[in-house]
Amino acid sequence: MQLIDLSSPVDATFWEPDPVTHVTMSPREGALHMAASMREHFGVDFDVDALPDGEFLNNDTFTLTVHTGTHVDAPAHYGTRASYRDDGPRTIDRLPLDWFHRPAFVLDLRKAGTGAVGAERLAAELDRIGYTPAPMDIALLNTGADRHLGTPAYFSEFAGLDGSAVHYLLDLGVRVIGTDAFSLDAPFPHILRTYRDTGDPSVLWPAHFAGRDREYCQIERLANLDTLPRPYGFTVSCFPVKLARAGAGWARAVALLED
Structure with missing residues (x-):
């Protein structure tokens, strides 16, 4: 088939009457964000450098x-x-x-x-x-x-x-x-x-x-x-x-x- x-x-690079925004969170930023969330929601401290390459997961936020x-x-x-x-x-x-x-x-x-x-x-x-x-x-x-x-x-x-x-x-x-x-x-x-x-x-x-x-x-x-x-x-x-x-x-x- x-x-x-x-x-x-x-x-987000296209011309649009209602512009699109695209914000990328890198894997390193994802690690820092995860650690901050663990601390805020669960009271757990986590050393992000324990992760392979010091990275967690990336993320993308679109507004459209x-x-x-x-x-x-x-x-x-x-x-x-x-x-x-x-x-x-x-x-x-x-x-x-x-x-x-x-x-x-x-x-x-x-x-x-x-x-x-x-x-x-x-x-x-x-x-x-x-x-x-x-x-x-x-x-x-x-x-x-x-x-x-x-x-x-x-x-x-x-x-x-x-x-x-x-x-x-x-x-x-x-x-x-x-x-x-x-x-x-x-x-x-x-x-x-x-x-x-x-x-x-x-x-x-x-x-x-x-x-x-x-x-x-x-x-x-x-x-x-x-x-x-x-x-x-x-x-x-x-x-x-x-x-x-x-x-x-x-x-x-x-x-x-x-x-």
Whole structure:
């Protein structure tokens, strides 16, 4: 079986609207920290030089949002209203695991430019590749945005979906939609310009707000979709980290292809 990594890294050297901090504790610092903890919590003095090389274990502390790197958005991310559930939208820890290990297909939107793609474009692409999605398939959108990863252009130059496109995929039975872009919606500047020019509130983040009426998840900030050797006939595994009561969770997305 061939495994293809579809995840982008969390990297504190990348440009991010919400910067990531990464603090490393060296193995020597880990030894000193362990000794101080032993003294504080158990009243035991420990000579760190008794350890091999005078070192214990290293550690890393990251400070970041749950929407940094490849992550799965839960319905709770889209707002407090969920017309489909009396108890409100589910957080990331409450979603069914079987949503996140499913057959998948990828649609090529690299020539769509910057802006919002409609249902007609997705239907034409499915017709081009000759595939009819099955219920619960994972849909992947290859916009080519990951070529800008780590730069400001990553957040402003990509194709997103409009409301019709999201509902089109959900009507096919899709419950997880993934993109290699920063957002499943069009870039923020494009949305705000369109709203300023039209005054139409339906252009304001329609892909996300569709989740207030229909339960589904997004995977944002995928990578390497252009390395998939075929547009369907593979499985994607993208289990989100079980963060209690959170609106999203980081994921290591992987495509599994039988030889």
